[in-house]
Amino acid sequence: MTGVHVIERGDFDGLLAALARRSYTIVGPTVRDRAIVYDEITSAEDLPIGWTDEQDGGYYRLRRRDDEALFGYAVGPQSWKQYQLPANVKLWRARVDQDGGLSEVTEPPRESPRLAFLGARSCELHAIGMLDRVLLGGAHPDPADSARTEDVFIIAVQCAQAGGTCFCVSMNTGPVAERGFDLALTEILNGAMHHFVVEVGSERGADVLEEVPHREAADVDRNAAKAVHAQTASQMGRELDTTDIKGLLYRNYEHPRWDEVAERCLTCGNCTMVCPTCFCTTVEDVTDLEGEHVERHQRWDSCFTIDYSHIHGGAVRPSPRSRYRQWMTHKLASWWDQFGTSGCVGCGRCITWCPVGIDLTEEARAIRDSEERPDAND
Amino acid sequence: MVPAPFDVLAKRQDTEDTWTLELQPRSGEPFEFAPGQFTMLSAGGAGEVPMSISGDPDEPQRLVHTVHSLGLATQAVCEAEPGQVLSVRGPFGRPWPLEAIEGADVVIAAGGLGLPPVRPAILRMLAHRERYGRLVLLYSARSPEQVLFPDELTAWSERGLEVLVTVDSAGPEWRGHVGVVTRLIRPAKLETGILVAMSCGPEVMMRFVLAALADDGVRSDRMYVSMERNMQCGIGLCGHCQLGPKLLCRDGPVCRWSEIAPWLSVREL
Amino acid sequence: MRMIDELIAATPTFAGLEPAHLELLAGCGRNEHVAAGELLMREGEAADRFFLIRRGLVALEVDAPGRGAMQIQTLHEGEVVGWSWLFAPFRWAVDGRAVESCGLIAFDGACLRGKCEDDHELGYQLMRRFAAVVIDRLQGTRLQLLDLYGRAPASA
Numbered sequence: 001m002t003g004v005h006v007i008e009r010g011d012f013d014g015l016l017a018a019l020a021r022r023s024y025t026i027v028g029p030t031v032r033d034r035a036i037v038y039d040e041i042t043s044a045e046d047l048p049i050g051w052t053d054e055q056d057g058g059y060y061r062l063r064r065r066d067d068e069a070l071f072g073y074a075v076g077p078q079s080w081k082q083y084q085l086p087a088n089v090k091l092w093r094a095r096v097d098q099d100g101g102l103s104e105v106t107e108p109p110r111e112s113p114r115l116a117f118l119g120a121r122s123c124e125l126h127a128i129g130m131l132d133r134v135l136l137g138g139a140h141p142d143p144a145d146s147a148r149t150e151d152v153f154i155i156a157v158q159c160a161q162a163g164g165t166c167f168c169v170s171m172n173t174g175p176v177a178e179r180g181f182d183l184a185l186t187e188i189l190n191g192a193m194h195h196f197v198v199e200v201g202s203e204r205g206a207d208v209l210e211e212v213p214h215r216e217a218a219d220v221d222r223n224a225a226k227a228v229h230a231q232t233a234s235q236m237g238r239e240l241d242t243t244d245i246k247g248l249l250y251r252n253y254e255h256p257r258w259d260e261v262a263e264r265c266l267t268c269g270n271c272t273m274v275c276p277t278c279f280c281t282t283v284e285d286v287t288d289l290e291g292e293h294v295e296r297h298q299r300w301d302s303c304f305t306i307d308y309s310h311i312h313g314g315a316v317r318p319s320p321r322s323r324y325r326q327w328m329t330h331k332l333a334s335w336w337d338q339f340g341t342s343g344c345v346g347c348g349r350c351i352t353w354c355p356v357g358i359d360l361t362e363e364a365r366a367i368r369d370s371e372e373r374p375d376a377n378d
Numbered sequence: 379m380v381p382a383p384f385d386v387l388a389k390r391q392d393t394e395d396t397w398t399l400e401l402q403p404r405s406g407e408p409f410e411f412a413p414g415q416f417t418m419l420s421a422g423g424a425g426e427v428p429m430s431i432s433g434d435p436d437e438p439q440r441l442v443h444t445v446h447s448l449g450l451a452t453q454a455v456c457e458a459e460p461g462q463v464l465s466v467r468g469p470f471g472r473p474w475p476l477e478a479i480e481g482a483d484v485v486i487a488a489g490g491l492g493l494p495p496v497r498p499a500i501l502r503m504l505a506h507r508e509r510y511g512r513l514v515l516l517y518s519a520r521s522p523e524q525v526l527f528p529d530e531l532t533a534w535s536e537r538g539l540e541v542l543v544t545v546d547s548a549g550p551e552w553r554g555h556v557g558v559v560t561r562l563i564r565p566a567k568l569e570t571g572i573l574v575a576m577s578c579g580p581e582v583m584m585r586f587v588l589a590a591l592a593d594d595g596v597r598s599d600r601m602y603v604s605m606e607r608n609m610q611c612g613i614g615l616c617g618h619c620q621l622g623p624k625l626l627c628r629d630g631p632v633c634r635w636s637e638i639a640p641w642l643s644v645r646e647l
Numbered sequence: 648m649r650m651i652d653e654l655i656a657a658t659p660t661f662a663g664l665e666p667a668h669l670e671l672l673a674g675c676g677r678n679e680h681v682a683a684g685e686l687l688m689r690e691g692e693a694a695d696r697f698f699l700i701r702r703g704l705v706a707l708e709v710d711a712p713g714r715g716a717m718q719i720q721t722l723h724e725g726e727v728v729g730w731s732w733l734f735a736p737f738r739w740a741v742d743g744r745a746v747e748s749c750g751l752i753a754f755d756g757a758c759l760r761g762k763c764e765d766d767h768e769l770g771y772q773l774m775r776r777f778a779a780v781v782i783d784r785l786q787g788t789r790l791q792l793l794d795l796y797g798r799a800p801a802s803a
Contacts, residue, residue: 077571091379100422101404101463103385138628140613155474199494253644283379283610287423294423296379301616308618310608323644337623440652490796520796546791553746556706557720565723579797593798 002200004217004225005209007185009194015155015183022208024153027083028118029076035294036076041118048073053351055164055237055348057357068194071119071187074163075347078136080117080124083152084131085142091296096287102294109190116153120181121344122174123166125156127182127276133339134279139335150181153204156349160189160228162235165348167361170240173345183209187224189284192296197225219244228292238348240361241368242332245342248368253325257366262321264356269302271350271358277343278302328360381420381465384441386458390541393446393524396491397456398432401441401464407559408438409469409594413476413498414604414632417468419443424454427628428609432494434441434501441466444494455475455552470612472632474499474576474602482574482600483511485566487559489518489579493526495508495631496578503536514566515541518559518583519544522552528544542566558589559583570595575635585642588635601635651676651752658699660727660776668769671762675755680748687728687743687751694739695757697729703749707747719791720784721746730777733763733787 008016019026021132028041031048041047052062053073064070094102120128135142135181139156156177159166168174177184185196197217200206217225225347272278282301287294301308304323309316317323351359384401391397405407408611418427427449433442447456458464476499484503488496496515503510512549515534519525522545535541542562544555555562573596575582584603588605592598607619614628625629630638641647652673655661659670676699679685687698687705698705702724708716719741722728731739733756763770 021590094423096422096462107380107614135615138614139613142615212618253647271452271567278616280616281611282618283426285420285423285425285618291423298379298616301618302619308608311606316607319646323466324622326647334623335619338625352500400762403801518796522796524796544721546794546796548718549714550708550718552718553704555704555721556718559785560790561723561787564725582793583795584791630686 002206004222005198005200006221007198007209007212007215009070010194011213013194015208016041016043016118018151018208018211019066022114022115022153024035024116026116027117029071029073031062035060038076038078038080038082042068043273047119049074051102053163055352057165057351057359058354059164059357060352067189067216069160069187069189071157071185072160074159074161074166075121075124075349077274077349077353079132079150079274079347079349080120080128082287083115083117084128084136085279085281085368087300088297091124091283091298093295096294108222114151114153117156118155118157118230120154120156120177122160122177123168123347124276125154125177125180125304126171126173126345127157127347130339130341130343130345131279133341134277139341153287154181154183154249156184156201157234158184158229161351162186162232162237163348164237165351165359166346167236167237167240167348168185168236168346169233169345170238170242170361171344172341177230183204186228187299188221188224188228190224197221227319238346238347238351238359239359240344240346242342242363245364246336248364248371249329252367252371253329255367255370257264257363257370258321258325260366261358261363262319263322264354264358265320265324267304267306267323268355269304270353270355272302272304273300274349274353276345276347276349286328297312299311302332324358328363332360332364347355358370379467380642381418381426381467383463383642384466386460386462386464387440388460389458391636392486392526394435395446396526397447397465398442398494399446399458400433401443402439402465402467403441404463409466410438411435411441411469411498412473413502414473414495415469415471415530416495416609416631417441417443417466417470418609419445420465421452421454421458422463422465423453426467426610427451427455428612430631432497435498436505436608437503444491444497446491456552461569467612470627472628472630474604474632476502479600480509481511483514483569483572484574484576485516485568485591487516487575487579487584488522489527489559489569489576489583489587490524492579492583493517494578496576497527497530497635499576500534500539504534504539507538510529511572512540512569513538514542514568515543516544516562516566516587518546518558518562518579520547520643522548535545535562538568555631558577559587563587563590563594568594571612573600575601576603577635579603581606581642586637597610598636598639599634602632604631605633605638606631651678654701654752655699658697658725658727660780664772668772670755671769672759674722675759675762676752679753681745681749681751683745683748685745687740687745690739690742692739692782694731694737695755697727697732697754697756699727699752699754700724701750701752703751704746705749705766706744706746708744710742716742716744720787727777727780729756730781732760733773 094105181201184199331343383404388400418426419429432444620628706718
């Protein structure tokens with residue numbers, strides 16, 4: 001079965017039940033600690049029903065909606081990255097012998113729980129694909145990742161409103177997910193009407209849908225979904241001109257704007273934690289107090305730390321200026337040379353979760369403007 | 379990411395804080411590598427460090443590393459004695475383009491601890507001496523006591539490598555050059571038209587010696603360097619070794635100078 | 648054996664000098680040999696001469712009690728030794744020792760100084776060339792000062 005169908009709100013739990021029968025652990029959005037985060041969910045009641053998010057530079061608040069939408073928000077501080085590239089992975093554990101050798105090396109079993117992602121947005125699907133390319137597309141696939149997203153069942157949600165810091169349209173990553181999902185839902189809420197227009201994206205998606213009461217979508221349904229998509233696309237909170245952005249940033253390594261942003265940047269690294277494509281990790285060997293056992297861990301790292309660029313003699317990037325510049329130029333420019341795409345999906349998390357509201361779209365604009373109008377004031 | 383055990387066969391102290399260790403893979407499988415590659419080396423859980431391979435590529439039953447003891451991890455490696463075991467991952471990285479440069483005169487400019495990473499290349503080229511024109515080594519060290527492999531330098535010059543050595547300062551018993559490595563270029567009487575340059579050492583040293591060679595007419599796309607940045611995974615996944623668009627564990631450490639030089643002029647890149 | 652004027656003309660430092668000046672320079676120079684280990688000049692002495700190395704190696708040294716003679720730079724074939732003859736206080740700032748047996752052309756600096764006073768064009772040409780020598784040596788010295796191969800400073 002392919003094509004487009006409709007599931008009524010009342011039958012939504014049937015979708016989750018079908019996944020549970022296939023032994024999927026469903027991970028989806030839920031409200032916790034005044035944010036919408038990803039966690040295991042078992043029924044629609046766990047979803048952030050009737051909640052939306054208000055986002056701006058350095059600002060995130062949940063606000064009650066005046067309807068009961070299941071997916072009436074944009075994106076929260078977490079991304080699906082934590083499943084592809086967990087924050088702390090034990091790679092192996094070993095005994096340290098008297099002669100310094102390692103014995104009894106044990107690698108933790110690669111548990112691949114059958115995961116289903118519920119509520120993945122188009123930007124997030126792109127991010128999942130980018131991380132797969134970084135982690136699995138090289139000569140040495142990530143030892144900690146490998147099969148983590150291979151068998152994930154993905155139910156995407158087409159955004160019904162753009163977030164305050166969203167710019168997926170600029171990055172060509174949304175708002176409409178076109179591939180990379182098993183099922184894609186567009187929530188339609190209109191007075192008493194509350195249903196989901198469902199697009200089938202794979203055979204196993206079709207199989208799951210078979211078990212849920214549904215009807216074929218009529219033209220009015222398809223048009224309603226299209227209208228939602230179009231409205232979202234028109235509401236983007238931010239914009240990024242990506243014309244020759246690689247060249248723009250490569251030409252401007254010494255731009256005074258970097259000094260300006262350095263005065264604000266705390267090098268806290270929040271942006272790298274919330275970004276769905278930031279992939280840097282550190283590899284650490286940790287011993288017990290007697291030095292008899294050692295574990296090698298792979299942990300999330302951030303290019304904002306002073307140690308990140310350490311070589312003998314000191315850090316190559318000691319200044320906040322150089323570290324912010326590294327992050328932004330990697331994300332928007334050198335990612336192209338390293339992996340063949342942009343590193344940014346326009347989700348806006350870095351803008352929302354920066355404590356001082358630094359906005360990379362604004363920084364890029366300032367640099368571009370100064371090239372186009374060199375005599376204008378900064 | 380699980381390292382392989384290598385037995386320490388022999389250890390030699392080169393300078394006050396530098397040792398050369400000769401290792402043998404416990405598995406018995408030869409450790410094939412190309413000159414210019416590196417391993418991730420560790421001792422008993424004290425942390426891994428990237429380490430250039432300094433041994434003979436035609437003797438893969440041995441893995442040789444010349445290690446400068448500078449921090450916790452290298453100190454632990456340098457304290458390993460014959461009979462003990464070190465852990466090795468690799469080899470990784472892009473090697474010196476020894477096949478591509480056959481037929482050329484080759485000048486190698488090495489400074490300080492930049493000599494061990496070019497040693498495998500020198501040995502390979504000397505083993506196939508007839509494939510190259512002149513082979514010239516310009517080597518600079520801090521002082522006569524810091525000159526690495528002094529007996530080998532003599533042996534290599536007998537096998538067809540012209541060796542010029544300079545030090546930054548010396549006492550009266552030194553009978554050689556004193557001064558920066560760029561000052562060896564004139565006495566080497568190089569014919570720059572057919573010259574390929576390979577350089578390894580502190581980045582400042584490489585910039586100045588390659589600038590001097592460029593002034594003399596060597597093309598920057600015929601010059602190669604071995605670059606260094608913070609390496610942790612060695613396999614292109616952790617992001618630390620980035621230098622502009624390059625991930626040095628994967629796109630290096632050997633880089634063509636014409637590709638990397640523009641990036642080195644950006645401070646704190 | 649090459650004539651002194653041919654040797655001077657072939658030396659990079661003196662390239663481009665007009666024939667009259669070359670002849671003048673040659674007239675102030677004569678061949679000398681120095682055995683290995685012998686001093687060419689001593690720190691503090693009047694700098695009335697300078698040299699052109701035809702073959703061999705000369706070390707510039709500074710002697711310090713407890714450390715002995717420290718070599719700070721060596722000069723090789725084709726290079727000039729000494730600029731102090733041209734600049735006040737006309738005193739050698741370092742010792743110069745032949746590391747190996749050297750063939751030199753020794754120039755009468757005091758005499759040339761006088762000639763530069765009389766002929767400013769000659770003075771300009773020589774000043775220009777010796778300034779370039781100083782610059783080249785200074786640049787090398789700056790790099791030596793960086794102590795690039797020294798033990799790295801302890802990180803913060």
